Amino acid sequence: MQEAGRERTRREEYTETTRQALLAAGREIFASEGYQAAGIEAISRAARVTRGAFYHHFEDKKALFDAVVVAVQIEAAAKIEARAKTQRKVWDRLTEGIEAYLDVCLEPAYARIVIQEAPAVLGQTRYREIEEAHPMALLTATLNALKRQGELDFEDIELLSRMVDAMICEVALLLPGAENPKRLRARGQKIIGSLLGAFRTT
Amino acid sequence: MQEAGRERTRREEYTETTRQALLAAGREIFASEGYQAAGIEAISRAARVTRGAFYHHFEDKKALFDAVVVAVQIEAAAKIEARAKTQRKVWDRLTEGIEAYLDVCLEPAYARIVIQEAPAVLGQTRYREIEEAHPMALLTATLNALKRQGELDFEDIELLSRMVDAMICEVALLLPGAENPKRLRARGQKIIGSLLGAFRTT
DNA sequence: ACATATAACATACATACGGTATGTAAAAAA
DNA sequence: TTTTTTACATACCGTATGTATGTTATATGT
Structure with a gap:
């Protein structure tokens, strides 16, 4: 369990970073390829993670x-x-x-x-x-x-x-x-x- | 080869009819399900043909x-x-x-x-x-x-x-x-x- | 300090759908 | 009558989404 007003852990920083990477990659690829043609695989690769990570961060x-x-x-x-x-x-x-x-x-x-x-x-x-x-x-x-x-x-x-x-x-x-x-x-x-x-x- | 100003054959009427059926089915299902969710299989079934017929009529x-x-x-x-x-x-x-x-x-x-x-x-x-x-x-x-x-x-x-x-x-x-x-x-x-x-x- | 739990991923799998290649029967043309 | 073409049907393939399961590192409780 997490304490209430606790300091931000290094791990949380990492996760936030990968989330942002996914977001940025999505933005790029959605813009260039369009929603339908943008594969989750491609987005994940661009963010240097696997599709597993993607589905961990987004529904x-x-x-x-x-x-x-x-x-x-x-x-x-x-x-x-x-x-x-x-x-x-x-x-x-x-x-x-x-x-x-x-x-x-x-x-x-x-x-x-x-x-x-x-x-x-x-x-x-x-x-x-x-x-x-x-x-x-x-x-x-x-x-x-x-x-x-x-x-x-x-x-x-x-x-x-x-x-x-x-x-x-x-x-x-x-x-x-x-x-x-x-x-x-x-x-x-x-x-x-x-x-x-x-x-x-x- | 087809002659120039020839009468409209029964077969041509049939084909035109199935094409219209596909169009009507597409209209129905696109309207209710949306483009992405509308499966070609479903559209073809609604038009009472197979997917083969679909791809014969539409690219x-x-x-x-x-x-x-x-x-x-x-x-x-x-x-x-x-x-x-x-x-x-x-x-x-x-x-x-x-x-x-x-x-x-x-x-x-x-x-x-x-x-x-x-x-x-x-x-x-x-x-x-x-x-x-x-x-x-x-x-x-x-x-x-x-x-x-x-x-x-x-x-x-x-x-x-x-x-x-x-x-x-x-x-x-x-x-x-x-x-x-x-x-x-x-x-x-x-x-x-x-x-x-x-x-x-x- | 050590055991345990959990978060953050990776891997493997199931499924579905779009598209293609091939087969077939009927009708039109030769 | 034969040959070709049209209008389909069937079978198949590749790819993409989503899910279920495994693994590892870190945080937590004792």
Whole structure:
């Protein structure tokens, strides 16, 4: 049995390290090969362990994928928040945050793992659960702040957030295949801006 | 060798029938079990043939899924077009079409096969190819008509269509889990309407 | 300090599923 | 009538997931 407030043992450090290795390997291979083509054997080898170790740390393949998505989303939210914080006025934070979100969505790993595959692999409900807890929480919070300040007027901020989120992802998925990405991005931002503008009061 | 303009033989009718049976079975089982869980064996059994027949008609599992998605999308486009045609003014056709599109997205089979799984299974590019050819073509055409009539002003109608499409799908995916679907739907339509309103000139 | 238990893996095995190669019967073509 | 082709069925193979069992090092209790 473990004592309550005990020091962290070396062994625990090791295990945490291998767990992280599995997570990192999964992230890599899921991003490059896709969920289905990513073999547990390959992931384990990349983490320099056997499949036994894998199944010791994760229930199954889906569980690893879930963990990867959560990790990626937490990271994304952090990046976005950092960028947003560079602005003082709330409305500027919003536009900066959207900009940052778009940049994140353009990372190939994020696009493939989170946007393209996660909804299908984890199911809509679980996917939204993760999304709501992390990157979308920022959007919702910012829009709510604007609403409290009387700069924005709409009943259902949660829904408005989702719509903006959907539009950002749509633009992000379109960008890699566009013949003029800069222009497309500008136009996309214009559309998103127009939507928000429609509910802007000041 | 086959003659050029020859009559349709009974045998050809039979083969077409089994192909349709496979397609129908695939549609059923993909909708209820999802792509990954849907076994080719199960699909073949449901179509009352063996796996040999399956592989005679389709290259592989993905090919069947592709065919199913195309069929579903063609059907969807037809439904939407029919509903839109009930209106005379182009702008009313647009809103009626959006309404119809939402209804289609709410069918569980459509939501699962087309919206949730198709992008991941077929890949973004192929998915968009199908989407562009069928249900989105209507949206784009209508918006372009409005633009020509001078009722709508935006440079990139294609992009605007995609945005509206994304918003509709977002609402549709949110609806089944909502505690007040009617209200959510109304609010969603309001947001979409606001976006279009932002580019409306008249 | 020593025995015991448990955590962190490795190994081996069972199973299932996708895909392929081959076989066959009926119908169309020659 | 023979020959070929089509539309399947059967048999088989490889691979990937998941599970059950073994092993070793470390932590714990006496």
